[in-house]
Amino acid sequence: MNILSKFYYRYKKILKTIRLYLIIAGPGIIVMVADNDAGGITTYTATGAQYSFHLIWFLILLGPVAYYVQEMTVRLGAVTKRGHAEAIFHSFGSFWGWFSLLDLVFLDWLTMITEFIGMTAAMSIFGVPPLVTVIISWIVMGTMVLQGRYWTWEKVALLFCGLNLIYIPAALMINPPVDKILHGSFIPQLPPGGFTNALFFLLMANIGTTIAPWMIFFQQSAVVDKGMQEKDMLWGKIDTAVGSLLTVVVAAGCVVLTATLLPGQMINDAATAAFRFMPINRYVGALLAIGLFDAGFLGAICISLASSWAFGEVFGWAHSLNHKVKEAPWFYAYYFFDLLLAGTVVLIPRAPLVLITLFVQVIAVTLLPAALVFLILLLNNEETMGEYRNTLFQNVANIGIVVMIIVISTLYGISAIFPKILGG
Amino acid sequence: MILDFFRNTAGAVRAINQKYAKPHIEMTGGVRFSLGALRFYLLLLVGIMVYKFITLLH
Numbered sequence: 001m002n003i004l005s006k007f008y009y010r011y012k013k014i015l016k017t018i019r020l021y022l023i024i025a026g027p028g029i030i031v032m033v034a035d036n037d038a039g040g041i042t043t044y045t046a047t048g049a050q051y052s053f054h055l056i057w058f059l060i061l062l063g064p065v066a067y068y069v070q071e072m073t074v075r076l077g078a079v080t081k082r083g084h085a086e087a088i089f090h091s092f093g094s095f096w097g098w099f100s101l102l103d104l105v106f107l108d109w110l111t112m113i114t115e116f117i118g119m120t121a122a123m124s125i126f127g128v129p130p131l132v133t134v135i136i137s138w139i140v141m142g143t144m145v146l147q148g149r150y151w152t153w154e155k156v157a158l159l160f161c162g163l164n165l166i167y168i169p170a171a172l173m174i175n176p177p178v179d180k181i182l183h184g185s186f187i188p189q190l191p192p193g194g195f196t197n198a199l200f201f202l203l204m205a206n207i208g209t210t211i212a213p214w215m216i217f218f219q220q221s222a223v224v225d226k227g228m229q230e231k232d233m234l235w236g237k238i239d240t241a242v243g244s245l246l247t248v249v250v251a252a253g254c255v256v257l258t259a260t261l262l263p264g265q266m267i268n269d270a271a272t273a274a275f276r277f278m279p280i281n282r283y284v285g286a287l288l289a290i291g292l293f294d295a296g297f298l299g300a301i302c303i304s305l306a307s308s309w310a311f312g313e314v315f316g317w318a319h320s321l322n323h324k325v326k327e328a329p330w331f332y333a334y335y336f337f338d339l340l341l342a343g344t345v346v347l348i349p350r351a352p353l354v355l356i357t358l359f360v361q362v363i364a365v366t367l368l369p370a371a372l373v374f375l376i377l378l379l380n381n382e383e384t385m386g387e388y389r390n391t392l393f394q395n396v397a398n399i400g401i402v403v404m405i406i407v408i409s410t411l412y413g414i415s416a417i418f419p420k421i422l423g424g
Numbered sequence: 425m426i427l428d429f430f431r432n433t434a435g436a437v438r439a440i441n442q443k444y445a446k447p448h449i450e451m452t453g454g455v456r457f458s459l460g461a462l463r464f465y466l467l468l469l470v471g472i473m474v475y476k477f478i479t480l481l482h
Binding site: 316381 | 436440441443444445446447448449451459462463466468469470472473474475476477480481
């Protein structure tokens with residue numbers, strides 16, 4: 001009986017822990033899975049098609065990189081109870097605050113366009129016209145936020161996050177070469193052809209899709225809107241870690257798909273990959289298209305919220321999903337304005353949509369150090385953070401990330417002006 | 425109506441600037457200069473990428 005009661009006690013304790021985690025889980029998983037947005041899926045499929053399994057190790061390395069950056073926003077949001085935009089204004093003044101806010105607005109608008117590009121391209125595979133996709137997306141995105149509760153929005157968003165894992169069964173369905181996947185995952189290597197401009201561009205696009213400024217603003221504001229306290233921080237970190245693991249797994253799944261079925265083919269976007277999958281395996285093609293739509297949708301709802309929260313924090317509007325439209329009119333007005341503006345660009349005839357998608361990732365990663373530096377400064381302020389300040393290891397890791405991104409962006413800038421430096 | 429909107433927005437911006445006029449984290453001149461230089465440098469890099477984007481378009 002003693003053993004039975006011990007087992008029962010342990011079982012109840014584990015259940016309670018899981019239930020507690022599920023209550024706190026949300027911002028970390030959503031931001032990380034939404035990170036595999038339409039631009040991200042496009043980047044991963046292009047990476048797999050052009051460079052086979054050779055760069056999976058690079059994607060795996062980006063997982064902890066994303067975790068160390070996003071974990072800081074959990075601590076900052078839980079301790080200060082302020083969103084990131086408000087935290088910058090409060091701590092560094094209005095000059096730096098406006099700079100950060102305008103950066104965010106510009107990048108978010110560009111990234112939102114790529115989300116709509118992904119959604120319309122995915123649905124066009126099923127014969128749905130872009131205009132119909134855009135309108136239906138607007139309606140669903142609007143309905144999600146208008147019910148007046150953050151928790152409801154979060155749970156629906158988590159469902160879409162679950163759908164984002166569709167690449168995993170798709171990758172398993174095609175019997176990929178496990179030995180090549182393991183080799184590409186654990187042995188750092190350059191693809192045949194070495195270090196070229198094209199490779200450099202894709203590496204940067206991969207970094208840009210893994211960590212982006214909107215993620216910092218989104219997660220911190222979501223932590224505040226959810227009402228997370230300092231005592232919840234451990235769960236918030238676990239939530240973020242689980243999210244970063246899922247990010248890497250989905251990214252690897254996308255790479256495996258195109259590396260196995262479309263090796264050596266010039267794929268510039270995920271929709272083209274899905275279209276080319278159809279004659280080979282129409283179920284895999286359909287799964288990739290559904291996943292691409294989901295990725296764009298998830299990215300769009302998170303990015304538009306990140307901007308709306310940021311503006312609301314700074315302008316002092318009511319800015320919570322727990323408010324109804326009448327209580328927070330400007331918050332919802334900005335949210336819908338963002339969606340409308342981005343969706344409309346996609347409907348412009350002959351717009352260079354694929355090029356826009358890839359370049360936006362690269363521009364996002366280039367501007368990321370500006371946001372990261374403020375985040376690190378905030379996390380090192382003893383008055384603000386107290387015992388939750390960055391440790392030496394966290395500072396080394398995050399400053400290392402900032403330096404790495406600046407170096408890589410510089411090298412890409414040089415290669416853009418002098419293309420022959422890296423062999424063109 | 426549009427003029428009223430811009431006037432109200434300008435007023436809101438002025439109020440925000442007043443509210444956050446004094447930063448809570450004191451930065452030395454060196455830190456401020458470094459942040460400004462970093463920002464300028466990153467925008468320069470973005471400019472180069474936009475140039476590359478335009479050349480690829482043509």
